[in-house]
Amino acid sequence: xxxxxGSKFGVDVEEVVLPNGKRKRVEKVTxxxxxxxxxxxxxxxxxxxxxxxxxxxxxxxxxxxxxDEGESPEQAAIRELREETxxxxxxxxxxxxxxxxxxxxxxxxxxxxxxxxxxxxxxxxDYEVIELVPLEREQILSMIREGKIEDxxxxxxxxxxxxxxxxxQ
Amino acid sequence: xxxxxGSKFGVDVEEVVLPNGKRKRVEKVTxxxxxxxxxxxxxxxxxxxxxxxxxxxxxxxxxxxxxDEGESPEQAAIRELREETxxxxxxxxxxxxxxxxxxxxxxxxxxxxxxxxxxxxxxxxDYEVIELVPLEREQILSMIREGKIEDxxxxxxxxxxxxxxxxxQ
Numbered sequence: 001x002x003x004x005x006g007s008k009f010g011v012d013v014e015e016v017v018l019p020n021g022k023r024k025r026v027e028k029v030t031x032x033x034x035x036x037x038x039x040x041x042x043x044x045x046x047x048x049x050x051x052x053x054x055x056x057x058x059x060x061x062x063x064x065x066x067x068d069e070g071e072s073p074e075q076a077a078i079r080e081l082r083e084e085t086x087x088x089x090x091x092x093x094x095x096x097x098x099x100x101x102x103x104x105x106x107x108x109x110x111x112x113x114x115x116x117x118x119x120x121x122x123x124x125x126d127y128e129v130i131e132l133v134p135l136e137r138e139q140i141l142s143m144i145r146e147g148k149i150e151d152x153x154x155x156x157x158x159x160x161x162x163x164x165x166x167x168x169q
Numbered sequence: 170x171x172x173x174x175g176s177k178f179g180v181d182v183e184e185v186v187l188p189n190g191k192r193k194r195v196e197k198v199t200x201x202x203x204x205x206x207x208x209x210x211x212x213x214x215x216x217x218x219x220x221x222x223x224x225x226x227x228x229x230x231x232x233x234x235x236x237d238e239g240e241s242p243e244q245a246a247i248r249e250l251r252e253e254t255x256x257x258x259x260x261x262x263x264x265x266x267x268x269x270x271x272x273x274x275x276x277x278x279x280x281x282x283x284x285x286x287x288x289x290x291x292x293x294x295d296y297e298v299i300e301l302v303p304l305e306r307e308q309i310l311s312m313i314r315e316g317k318i319e320d321x322x323x324x325x326x327x328x329x330x331x332x333x334x335x336x337x338q
Contacts, residue, residue, distance in 0.1 A: 155265075
């Protein structure tokens with residue numbers, strides 16, 4: 001049963017049968033999925049310092065956004081990168097997928113590496129309050145170590161990229 | 170305005186003033202916060218293979234759970250560890266905090282390392298379908314690299330622990 005329809009997510013309450021045969025009432029945030037982009041611009045990774053009204057503070061995040069209806073994750077990544085940072089890349093590579101909150105939400109995040117980025121035009125929405133911060137690997141690792149990066153998708157994506165995949169081209 | 174009150178989270182719709190002076194309607198999942206526990210049991214990290222009805226599949230996760238009313242994050246971590254894994258530890262150390270989904274939810278996750286774990290009694294809820302899987306560092310890193318760990322908090326917490334903090338005692 002749909003109990004809330006918002007512009008960013010919905011909420012559904014359903015009864016499901018578990019693998020052990022028990023029935024359970026499940027409250028679920030229904031989300032179309034999102035993309036996260038690690039943009040390599042002149043050898044640095046572009047972070048955003050962004051005001052997040054939901055937590056009432058500025059935090060460092062990788063560029064990210066919700067997948068629009070009819071869009072592929074790749075298309076959403078190219079669009080969000082251009083809108084939020086003004087960067088354009090035709091060299092996109094999938095890094096990993098994960099669920100940020102699988103206990104309550106079906107949102108899946110698709111993380112891309114965007115190499116060979118070039119400057120285009122930033123096109124922020126009115127409500128987006130974002131400063132761009134290009135950083136080197138060692139700066140980013142210090143910030144994670146010191147607790148200055150507080151966004152889960154950003155920590156997971158950056159550490160995966162630095163330690164689990166090839167390094168920057 | 171409260172638009173949904175569930176047992177795991179609520180939803181509020183509010184109008185907020187942004188740092189740039191613009192007003193915005195914000196849809197917010199309101200959550201009491203949660204804990205994630207990296208349990209060191211005989212030199213291995215205990216993962217759970219857990220069925221998550223919200224995404225309809227089994228995934229590997231670190232033990233985790235919601236903070237109860239009146240509980241500190243430390244108390245919640247000790248309780249959740251015991252309930253989900255049967256392990257008892259009196260040697261808890263905070264590793265990091267992060268927001269899993271700061272665009273839509275105010276949930277904050279507190280990640281703890283539990284050293285010197287000993288066996289007690291597992292006390293799963295009826296609706297929890299969990300198998301315990303203790304793994305060595307190299308096994309875990311292979312699983313992350315191969316995309317077999319799809320939970321964001323688990324990827325962020327494990328990579329932070331292995332690369333950003335001291336290793337296992």
